[in-house]
Amino acid sequence: MPELPEVETVCRGLQKILSKQPVLRRVELRRADLRNEMPLLKLQSLEGQKVLAVKRRAKYLIFETKKGLLISHLGMTGSWRVESAENMGKHDHVVLHFGSSLRLVFRDPRRFGILDFKKSLSEPPFTEMGPEPFSDEFNVDYLRQQLKKRASPIKNALMDQRVVVGIGNIYASEILFEAGIRPQRRSGQLKAQQLQNIIDKTREVLERSIVAGGSTLQDFVHADGEVGEFQDQFKVYGKSKENCSCCGQKIRSQIIAGRNTFWCSKCQG
DNA sequence: CTGAGCACCTGAGGGC
DNA sequence: TGCCCTCAGGTGCTCA
Numbered sequence: 001m002p003e004l005p006e007v008e009t010v011c012r013g014l015q016k017i018l019s020k021q022p023v024l025r026r027v028e029l030r031r032a033d034l035r036n037e038m039p040l041l042k043l044q045s046l047e048g049q050k051v052l053a054v055k056r057r058a059k060y061l062i063f064e065t066k067k068g069l070l071i072s073h074l075g076m077t078g079s080w081r082v083e084s085a086e087n088m089g090k091h092d093h094v095v096l097h098f099g100s101s102l103r104l105v106f107r108d109p110r111r112f113g114i115l116d117f118k119k120s121l122s123e124p125p126f127t128e129m130g131p132e133p134f135s136d137e138f139n140v141d142y143l144r145q146q147l148k149k150r151a152s153p154i155k156n157a158l159m160d161q162r163v164v165v166g167i168g169n170i171y172a173s174e175i176l177f178e179a180g181i182r183p184q185r186r187s188g189q190l191k192a193q194q195l196q197n198i199i200d201k202t203r204e205v206l207e208r209s210i211v212a213g214g215s216t217l218q219d220f221v222h223a224d225g226e227v228g229e230f231q232d233q234f235k236v237y238g239k240s241k242e243n244c245s246c247c248g249q250k251i252r253s254q255i256i257a258g259r260n261t262f263w264c265s266k267c268q269g
Numbered sequence: 270c271t272g273a274g275c276a277c278c279t280g281a282g283g284g285c
Numbered sequence: 286t287g288c289c290c291t292c293a294g295g296t297g298c299t300c301a
Contacts, residue, residue, distance in 0.1 A: 075278095076278090076279095077279080077280090091279085108278095109278080109280065110277085111277080111279080112277070112278070149270095152272065219280090258274070258275090
């Protein structure tokens with residue numbers, strides 16, 4: 001489900017909900033594992049701690065306390081929301097109990113999500129990640145260095161979290177459409193100006209999506225239950241057989257990097 | 270080292 | 286209504 005804009009939207013919602021720095025009273029695991037087994041004892045070591053901030057790094061949410069970090073990845077179908085005890089469903093796997101009977105519930109039908117404990121950001125998986133797309137580190141020199149020896153399509157590189165974080169299958173197609181570059185173009189063959197264009201459009205597309213509250217395809221919801229609106233601004237994703245809004249050409253699709261990929265063969269060279 | 274393919278899991282939607 | 290198939294915002298493993 002969620003790429004950077006969706007995770008950022010959830011993060012901002014949680015920040016707001018937890019802005020009074022409430023105390024994490026109890027971590028309740030309603031099953032032992034998601035994608036991985038969850039470290040119950042380490043997570044319980046955070047009980048009694050104030051949540052000082054909710055942050056995002058890549059597609060991870062980070063609940064920060066003085067004693068360590070509770071980190072959460074939404075996988076494909078994960079969501080956090082405020083929910084009462086009466087409305088629990090079978091895919092509600094974790095409950096964070098706060099003071100004032102506030103309950104944050106993690107729902108994840110496919111269980112590709114992650115809930116884990118980390119002492120700090122200077123351990124994996126954070127040490128394996130590329131720069132944030134909005135950071136100065138994500139610049140032409142860096143990107144050229146990363147891509148110069150890659151024979152794989154630029155779409156693969158954009159989705160590689162070691163190159164730059166936060167871009168997944170939807171935004172890779174949307175970014176490359178805006179940049180006017182075909183997803184199957186060889187990474188190492190792109191010119192500096194094209195790389196700069198990719199950087200600019202990455203930021204522009206992600207920013208526009210954050211403003212729209214992310215994209216809701218099936219089940220993405222904010223912590224307050226609202227849905228995202230950016231899917232209404234998609235130019236190519238999911239639009240095979242429709243016509244390009246820019247030139248009228250039929251949008252094409254193909255499996256690239258193992259996932260369905262969309263582009264306009266006239267607008268993208 | 271890279272890249273391709275598959276595995277993990279459930280639910281929605283289409284075709285019959 | 287129901288069955289069977291395909292597909293879905295991610296990532297990490299194995300194999301060539």
